[in-house]
Amino acid sequence: MDKTNRRRFFFKSAAGLGLTLMAKRVNGFSAILDGVSGGANGGHAATAGKFAAPGKSALLYNTNLQTAIGLGDESATFVDKFGQILRSRHAATRLELGSPLAPAAKAEWSQSLLEGHLPIVETRLQLAAASLRWAAFSSDHENLKSDYIEVGEANKPYRVTLLFPYTTSIKVDDGVVTSGGKVLAVFPPANKSAITLAKYNLLTPETYSEAPPAGGDRPGSKGPTHIDASFDNYRTAFLNRWIEYSFPVESEKTYYVYLGVLPTKQNPGEVILNLSVNGQSQRLDFGLVAPWKPVLREFRITPTEKELRVKSDYDPSATDPYRRSQLSGIWIFDHPVNSREVLKGSLNQKAVFYVQCGKEPTQDIASSVVLDYEPQKEGESRWIRLPYNLSAGEAARPAGISPDSARAAAKERWDSLLEKGAEFKTGVPNLETSTRRR
Secondary structure (H helix, E strand, O other): OOOOOHHHHHHHOOOOOOOHHHHHHHHHHHHHHOOOOOOOOOOOEOOOOOOOOOOOOEEEEOOEOEEEEOOOOOOOEEEEOOOOEEEOOOOEEEEEEOOOOEEHHHOEEEEEEEOOOOOOEEEEEEEOOEEEEEEEEEEOHHHOOEEEEEEEEEOOOEEEEEEEOOOOOOEEEOOEEEEOOEEEEEOOOOOEEEEEOOOOEEOOOOOEEEOOOOOOOOOOOOOOOOOOHHHHOEEEEOOOOOEEEEEEOOOOOOEEEEEEEOOOOOOOOOOEEEEEEOOEEEEEEHHHOOOOOOEEEEEEEOOOOOEEEEEEEEOOOOOOOOOOEEEOEEEEEOOOOOHHHHHHOOOHHHOOEEEEOOOOOHHHHOEEEEEEEOOEOOOOOEEEEEEOOOEHHHOOOHHHOOHHHHHHHHHHHHHHHHHOOOOOOOOOHHHHHHHOOO
């Protein structure tokens, strides 16, 4: 029996363990929460920062942009090269450090898999005189599935922002963040904290932003001279993905919703969108309208629940192999308006909601809790927990579970996978052949 040494296995498989193919799926979310307008960068390899002090236990450096952690029966959580959570089930994290505070993105970084265990991701950051070490992993210890974040050392003040992009209403009580009867996060006491509430939510963060081509085909160069700024950009998705937003509204009240689209040049039947609001749908065939000329579709909706769901989806009959969806602007009014004035952008201030799709400010689409912490010495860990599915009535459970025990359980789980002869699919056949245990 050919038994591969675990440490040798990790060294050999370093190129494949970054799960770079999955990075494209979440990088758009990272850009949105960072307030960046632009397409996904993909998951290509990046050069590690100059700071290289991983510590005695570091065996494998991660030079990919993103790394997956999680449990086998759940969708993965993604960690970026600065140790920030790009997306968990309910949350993302952003870090600032130093005095004055500066974003982690400005720091030199070094990242490793703690003691050779995947996936326990340890990150060290250095920004001028400030240094910080933190780690992220997932565990189902004591039947509580959760992502754990440990700040193990920080010689200067730092700030952690918890972002909740799927709710416009959060409550914080004694270090517990709840929404809709669920616990979203549990955090240690902070020196100072602040809460913001989102105006609406973008439910499909894997979509990304795109601008129309420069030159004579840009909107407004022909036809109407005044076109709303939302048509200078659009949010788009490919390969059977759609675009969806959620807006909190009053039930049993009538709303007038306008969806704006900037059609690209296509043949009839090639790109067809299904634009809908709370299930009420209209089709738009790009091949039957003038390319690069803004199009509005109007909906009159009286919701029975306190929510409007706006969606742009591909039509199954479309022949486009990329199966794309697209949306430029959303206007929601509580009274009738002139659609020509909507198109011009002269009614934006009168709208209950106005969205430039692809340019949504972070504070509009994600509720947040901002936590300021004082420096801490090595060995004085602070823990943030992000439960997968925990009811508000069980909010006290995480505090009763030792994070160190949860980490030990994560290590044991990984060891058990290796001992059972786990096979790893990296997408690189030669790598899989050389590391497979028989």
